[in-house]
Amino acid sequence: MATALANRAAQTQSIGLWRLSLNFFRELSTATSTQNPPAAGAAAASSSASKKPKRKKKKNLFEVAQFLPNWGLGYHMAKTHWTDVSYQITKINLYKDGRHGKAWGLVHKEGVPAADAPKKISGVHKRCWRYIPHLSKPGDTAPTLMKPTENAPKPDAQLA
Structure with missing residues (x-):
């Protein structure tokens, strides 16, 4: 055992x-x-993130115009691939969502108006629109009104 x-x-x-x-x-x-x-x-994910920058989603005309005063009326906009051509927005009809609608504007070539009457803008829903800041703004073309001041010289008819 x-x-x-x-x-x-x-x-x-x-x-x-x-x-x-x-x-x-x-x-x-x-x-x-x-x-x-x-x-x-993790190394592959971090290296791929550093190689490819995140692409910015381009905007349609209404998404660009929503950040401008009065929805971009009077401002110049163009498609990104256009050179020396832009539209000065004169009228916008928006749908309820604020990202779709119709727009009209004056065509400008090299900063000079190319037409007298506004024209319906085609391709407003395509994602390739940009604002052109260096062209004239609505406040630049409007005449300024001056208020009379108290110290201004009065006409002779009022003095007598």
Whole structure:
């Protein structure tokens, strides 16, 4: 019976060592497989983010005009691929959402009006519109009204 107990103790020790070695290799293999892919994925994601800048979504005519005073009436706008051609907005009909509608304007070529009457602008819903700040603004063309001051010289008819 003593020999049976000794054999049994030897078997449990060898099985215990076998399990420890298997657990060690299992932990080692799972630790390397779980650490490398996320690190590689994170590095790939950060490198792709640094390579490609986020593209700005271009705006249609109404999305550009909403930030201008009075929805851009009197201001110049053009498509991004146009050179020396712009429209001075004269009328806008908006739909309820504020991003769609119809627009009319005077055509300008190289800053000079090319037509006398306003024309319906085509392609207002396409995402390629921009505001042209260097052309005349509505306040520049309107005559300024001067208020009479008290210190201004009075005409002779009023003095008598």
